Amino acid sequence: MDQDSFKPKILGFLCNWCCYAAADSAGVGRYQYPPNLRTIRLMCTGRIDPMFIIEGFACGADGIFAGG
Amino acid sequence: MTNATLESLEGEAGKFTAKVHRLPRFINEDLCTACGVCTMYCPVLVSDTYNEELAITRAPHKDYPQAVPASFYIDPKKCLFLNYETCQICIPTCQAKAIDFSQKEERLDLSVGAVILAPGFGRISDKVLARYGYGRFPDVVTSLEFERIMCASGPSRGEIIRPSDGKHPQKIAFLQCIGSRDITSGNGYCSSVCCMYAVKEATVVKEHAPDVDISIFYMDMRTAGKGFDASRQRARDTHHLRFIRSRVAEVRERGDKLRLSYADSEGNHKEDDFDMVVLSVGLESPEDAQSLAVTAGIKLNQYDFCDTKAFLPLDASRPGVYVAGAFQGPKDIPESVMQAIGSAAAAAEILHEARGTEVIRKEYPSEMGIAEEPRIGVFVCHCGINIGGVVNVSEVASYARTLKDVVSVDDSLYSCSQDSQKVIKDAIKEHNLNRVVVAACTPRTHEPLFQETLRDIGLNRSLFEMVNIRDQCSWVHAHEPKEATAKAKDLVRMAVAKARLLYPLPEQTVPVIPKALVIGGGIAGMTAALSIAEQGFECFLVENSAQLGGNLRRLKTTLTGEDPGQLLNEVETRARNHPRIKVYTNTQVENVSGYIGNFASTLSTETGSEVIEHGVVVVATGGREHRLKKYLYGQSKHVLTQLELEEILSSPEKAKKINEVVMIQCAGSRGDDLSYCSKLCCGQAVKNALRLKELNPAASIYVLYRDVRTYGFMEDYYREAREKGVVFINYEKENPPVVMPNDDKITVEFMDVLLGEKVKLEPDLVTLSVGIVPNEVEELAKLLKIPLTQENFFLEAHVKLRPVEMAVSGVYVCGLAHSPKPIDESISQARAAAGKACVPLSKGFVAVEPIVSSVGKDKCIGCGICESLCPYKAIHLIKVDKKKKAETITASCKGCGICASHCPTLAISMGGFTNEEIMAQIRAFGEC
Numbered sequence: 002m003d004q005d006s007f008k009p010k011i012l013g014f015l016c017n018w019c020c021y022a023a024a025d026s027a028g029v030g031r032y033q034y035p036p037n038l039r040t041i042r043l044m045c046t047g048r049i050d051p052m053f054i055i056e057g058f059a060c061g062a063d064g065i066f067a068g069g
Numbered sequence: 070m071t072n073a074t075l076e077s078l079e080g081e082a083g084k085f086t087a088k089v090h091r092l093p094r095f096i097n098e099d100l101c102t103a104c105g106v107c108t109m110y111c112p113v114l115v116s117d118t119y120n121e122e123l124a125i126t127r128a129p130h131k132d133y134p135q136a137v138p139a140s141f142y143i144d145p146k147k148c149l150f151l152n153y154e155t156c157q158i159c160i161p162t163c164q165a166k167a168i169d170f171s172q173k174e175e176r177l178d179l180s181v182g183a184v185i186l187a188p189g190f191g192r193i194s195d196k197v198l199a200r201y202g203y204g205r206f207p208d209v210v211t212s213l214e215f216e217r218i219m220c221a222s223g224p225s226r227g228e229i230i231r232p233s234d235g236k237h238p239q240k241i242a243f244l245q246c247i248g249s250r251d252i253t254s255g256n257g258y259c260s261s262v263c264c265m266y267a268v269k270e271a272t273v274v275k276e277h278a279p280d281v282d283i284s285i286f287y288m289d290m291r292t293a294g295k296g297f298d299a300s301r302q303r304a305r306d307t308h309h310l311r312f313i314r315s316r317v318a319e320v321r322e323r324g325d326k327l328r329l330s331y332a333d334s335e336g337n338h339k340e341d342d343f344d345m346v347v348l349s350v351g352l353e354s355p356e357d358a359q360s361l362a363v364t365a366g367i368k369l370n371q372y373d374f375c376d377t378k379a380f381l382p383l384d385a386s387r388p389g390v391y392v393a394g395a396f397q398g399p400k401d402i403p404e405s406v407m408q409a410i411g412s413a414a415a416a417a418e419i420l421h422e423a424r425g426t427e428v429i430r431k432e433y434p435s436e437m438g439i440a441e442e443p444r445i446g447v448f449v450c451h452c453g454i455n456i457g458g459v460v461n462v463s464e465v466a467s468y469a470r471t472l473k474d475v476v477s478v479d480d481s482l483y484s485c486s487q488d489s490q491k492v493i494k495d496a497i498k499e500h501n502l503n504r505v506v507v508a509a510c511t512p513r514t515h516e517p518l519f520q521e522t523l524r525d526i527g528l529n530r531s532l533f534e535m536v537n538i539r540d541q542c543s544w545v546h547a548h549e550p551k552e553a554t555a556k557a558k559d560l561v562r563m564a565v566a567k568a569r570l571l572y573p574l575p576e577q578t579v580p581v582i583p584k585a586l587v588i589g590g591g592i593a594g595m596t597a598a599l600s601i602a603e604q605g606f607e608c609f610l611v612e613n614s615a616q617l618g619g620n621l622r623r624l625k626t627t628l629t630g631e632d633p634g635q636l637l638n639e640v641e642t643r644a645r646n647h648p649r650i651k652v653y654t655n656t657q658v659e660n661v662s663g664y665i666g667n668f669a670s671t672l673s674t675e676t677g678s679e680v681i682e683h684g685v686v687v688v689a690t691g692g693r694e695h696r697l698k699k700y701l702y703g704q705s706k707h708v709l710t711q712l713e714l715e716e717i718l719s720s721p722e723k724a725k726k727i728n729e730v731v732m733i734q735c736a737g738s739r740g741d742d743l744s745y746c747s748k749l750c751c752g753q754a755v756k757n758a759l760r761l762k763e764l765n766p767a768a769s770i771y772v773l774y775r776d777v778r779t780y781g782f783m784e785d786y787y788r789e790a791r792e793k794g795v796v797f798i799n800y801e802k803e804n805p806p807v808v809m810p811n812d813d814k815i816t817v818e819f820m821d822v823l824l825g826e827k828v829k830l831e832p833d834l835v836t837l838s839v840g841i842v843p844n845e846v847e848e849l850a851k852l853l854k855i856p857l858t859q860e861n862f863f864l865e866a867h868v869k870l871r872p873v874e875m876a877v878s879g880v881y882v883c884g885l886a887h888s889p890k891p892i893d894e895s896i897s898q899a900r901a902a903a904g905k906a907c908v909p910l911s912k913g914f915v916a917v918e919p920i921v922s923s924v925g926k927d928k929c930i931g932c933g934i935c936e937s938l939c940p941y942k943a944i945h946l947i948k949v950d951k952k953k954k955a956e957t958i959t960a961s962c963k964g965c966g967i968c969a970s971h972c973p974t975l976a977i978s979m980g981g982f983t984n985e986e987i988m989a990q991i992r993a994f995g996e997c
Contacts, residue, residue, distance in 0.1 A: 025537070028545050030134070033545055034545055034546075036556050040537075048966030048979065052988075057994070060994060
């Protein structure tokens with residue numbers, strides 16, 4: 002597949018206290034990044050149960066991002 | 070209250086009238102949504118002072134994204150309307166109608182009981198900086214400018230470039246002690262923080278650009294704080310930083326480089342070229358220190374910092390006026406935070422009777438019952454043009470209407486505005502909504518506002534879900550409106566899927582037993598106990614040994630001339646006689662159970678065991694002199710520790726017989742027996758040297774040191790010692806002095822780098838600065854489930870921002886148990902620990918966020934995995950009908966969900982983040 006046509010669907014699990022806050026800061030700083038990511042806010046990445054990741058892939062995610 | 074200055078302070082402690090002059094911001098804080106559109110349209114360019122004038126902003130601006138309040142203001146010196154009555158272009162651009170040129174300056178009379186001064190620090194003058202080429206050579210920058218250049222949100226977005234040509238510097242020099250330790254600049258003191266920040270800045274550069282060559286020119290590396298030496302060493306070893314012990318004489322321009330001339334430690338003259346020179350500028354007293362001192366009626370010291378006494382480091386000279394931060398003397402973030410909490414505690418001590426008297430409590434209507442099936446309302450926000458300018462809001466709203474169980478959809482210009490709250494409330498009533506979804510900015514700032522709206526109308530606040538379509542969507546996909554709109558729709562769908570499963574969660578509070586346990590009866594423990602008692606709460610003060618006082622009992626003098634004996638007497642008498650303090654000596658803490666608000670501890674006293682109940686714990690278990698087996702300590706009567714010398718010096722007769730002393734600093738510290746620096750030994754050595762010189766001016770004193778760490782105002786005493794003839798000789802770790810027996814006497818041999826030869830002395834005494842070790846606390850740490858550092862000091866919850874709190878709620882630390890430190894810092898920290906400890910005590914309850922975990926007892930098999938993994942000691946096993954079951958300690962739970970994700974039987978659920986809710990979000994994600 003050529004690189005330009007591949008638009009991966011990425012599911013992100015973001016820790017409220019660090020990565021989610023950082024993603025907010027990226028917004029405040031108007032940093033631009035590709036719009037492929039859909040996020041789920043958690044209170045800690047320690048909340049991530051392996052079944053969330055399996056379910057994510059099963060639901061069609063091309064990649065899963067855990068930010069904590 | 071910003072843009073405000075103190076104009077006068079009349080009255081007395083407990084009853085002051087403060088006249089405050091407040092200048093207008095010209096932007097209404099309550100209406101401003103901090104969207105930044107006004108800045109974009111303003112035609113006036115203004116030098117950005119927050120970015121050290123390395124960038125440009127506009128007249129209406131906010132200094133930096135995290136500034137408090139989260140609102141913009143207009144620079145009155147530059148605004149065209151305020152100066153020439155023209156323009157006003159910002160007014161129509163602000164859709165929130167927050168710009169208000171009618172605001173006037175105000176004069177307010179505030180009646181207050183106490184005043185805390187925290188004006189920070191000032192700048193080293195350009196005249197001093199000019200000596201190093203600053204102002205003439207563009208690539209000579211101050212460390213503050215360099216900090217901004219390195220910062221991701223700075224003028225070059227974190228790209229390290231030279232101001233002259235925008236090129237990446239390949240070779241950078243840091244010059245230490247600029248405007249510090251330099252009486253010609255008027256500042257005889259050490260600024261305490263510059264060594265550490267230079268190491269930090271150098272490290273950041275190397276992380277960005279590993280090939281950059283960095284040299285740090287220094288006199289002494291004063292990285293004395295907790296963990297600082299380890300950081301410095303790591304930086305040196307990982308990043309190959311060059312440390313050169315020298316004061317640079319001159320900075321010249323040579324082509325496009327800067328040439329530095331200096332003498333190395335052997336005395337050789339050298340020159341070297343650099344691309345960029347960073348001046349590690351010191352901390353000056355604030356520019357308005359003198360006028361503030363007159364207004365507040367307080368004394369300043371000789372350097373125009375707030376004058377305080379060693380045993381009252383937070384008290385300004387006027388009763389009821391306290392001080393915190395760099396205005397009390399140069400200091401770093403953790404020390405400033407400790408003083409800030411400590412001065413708040415000091416204020417609470419004199420004001421505790423007035424606590425809660427001017428509070429208005431908000432009442433909420435009782436919660437309405439909700440129907441079984443979800444009825445969801447979705448509110449999509451335009452945020453002016455912040456969302457609406459990129460995301461097609463009406464398309465998102467129409468899409469939301471198609472989602473299952475959504476019965477009401479609305480879009481608003483600003484969903485956070487007052488009138489929008491009414492719209493939400495009306496919709497809840499009209500459509501009988503039982504779940505609310507708002508798609509707007511970030512829940513981190515705005516979730517509480519909407520939850521409040523729900524509570525106001527009688528809906529449980531846990532029935533709310535927020536979608537971030539601004540900070541994490543429109544702002545970051547500004548040029549891709551189609552994709553941003555698609556993303557917003559997906560996020561709304563995911564939130565609605567979760568909202569469908571939300572259920573009301575109880576508002577829990579846990580009562581607090583209004584008593585404190587303080588473990589350790591040294592100066593830190595006694596100070597903490599007294600502060601807690603003065604703030605109105607009962608306190609158990611438990612001391613291991615037979616008497617209170619700890620190390621203070623052994624001190625005879627302080628560097629600044631106070632009498633430790635008198636302090637001990639006063640504090641001990643006050644503690645023993647205080648009606649709210651119960652003192653236990655010869656008592657050990659055998660067991661601690663419970664959690665914040667509800668601890669029960671077993672004390673083993675001389676007469677038997679006693680169980681006490683308390684809401685909080687302050688750990689002040691202290692430390693002691695390290696005992697080393699080197700330098701003939703314990704073998705020769707001529708070898709003493711500094712404390713032992715201090716004891717001898719308390720008798721002038723004995724002191725007069727001492728004619729020659731060699732002091733060995735860092736004996737056993739900084740990479741020897743102990744890895745760390747004990748922070749107080751250098752000051753102690755200078756103190757004993759000065760004392761001996763006073764009693765016997767003819768005595769010869771040699772101090773063999775690695776770095777003299779007389780930070781802050783201690784530097785004056787170091788200078789005094791040198792002036793009085795005390796000889797300070799540097800040695801390197803690899804080449805330590807050697808102490809040998811010599812019949813009845815003793816010989817010390819060391820390398821004098823400056824002379825370039827070995828020197829042999831036969832002194833009367835060798836005094837060792839042996840450093841501080843913590844007392845045995847492993848058992849206690851296990852009981853409290855609190856982590857220790859590698860060196861067995863208690864590990865605070867956050868090194869910089871929470872320096873007296875522990876990971877476990879309701880437990881606080883101070884004094885030597887935290888890290889080695891001098892008396893004044895122990896006292897500040899003890900008061901800070903007391904301040905934090907009194908927060909739950911004075912509230913009387915711990916409010917539990919509904920996000921805490923809960924255990925389904927039917928599913929729980931009592932395996933205990935959750936208990937072993939919880940970092941907050943917030944879940945434990947209990948017996949229910951003879952079976953082990955896990956139970957959440959809601960007061961301690963932080964809602965992280967580690968327990969839930971590891972439970973093999975899925976018995977643990979997280980409020981607002983249940984497995985079902987998260988799985989529904991994931992499945993909704995899959996529907997796109």
